[in-house]
Amino acid sequence: MKPALLALALVMAVPVHAVQPEEMLADPALEARARALSKGLRCLVCRNENIDDSDAQLAKDLRVLLRERLVAGDSDEEAVAFLVDRYGEYVLLNPPATGANILLWIAGPAMLLAGAGIAFATFRRRGSAAAEGLSEEEKARLAEILKE
Known part of the structure; x- marks a missing residue:
């Protein structure tokens, strides 16, 4: 295989994240927290895809809402709890084995x-x-x- 084709194949194999530049936070620490939390949150439209990888409008709304909560000073647990209260435990990719x-x-x-x-x-x-x-x-x- 030609080196150029190999390089092109490697570039195309990189996962594409749906997070848009305008959604990203200016503070790198907050953005890293938001990225870590969003890996455990399910896109309610795509199912079994986290909100960072989804292009759905609802996933974008969830990403923005999560970042707003973190900027407002919520801890990681409080931000996730806010989304769970609003959308139910279905928003968690790995819900806890408790209760129902x-x-x-x-x-x-x-x-x-x-x-x-x-x-x-x-x-x-x-x-x-x-x-x-x-x-x-x-x-x-x-x-x-x-x-x-």
Whole structure:
């Protein structure tokens, strides 16, 4: 591959962030805090994409609102709590496993275990049911075949 094409491919592979220059804060420390917090906040339009990577208007509004809260003097926890109060826990990319969310965290593994139990019981019942409808002669022949 030619060096120019390789360089172009590397430049194009760099992730593009949707944060616009006019949204950025003048204070580098506050901007770094805003970037760190926005990595954990979900775009409500794009789903499973953080607000820094989304081009949606609502994501832009969330970025601006987060930065306004930080400029107003909110701590990181207070700024995130403000957004959670306003938009619900769905705005968090990784919501805590507390309260009603604990059901969602437990539901997946519980359904997997229940499905495995049902499958095991079904296969076990089928295996024993196959021999129930046989005559004594057929059962003896089956036992003979299984021994071989």
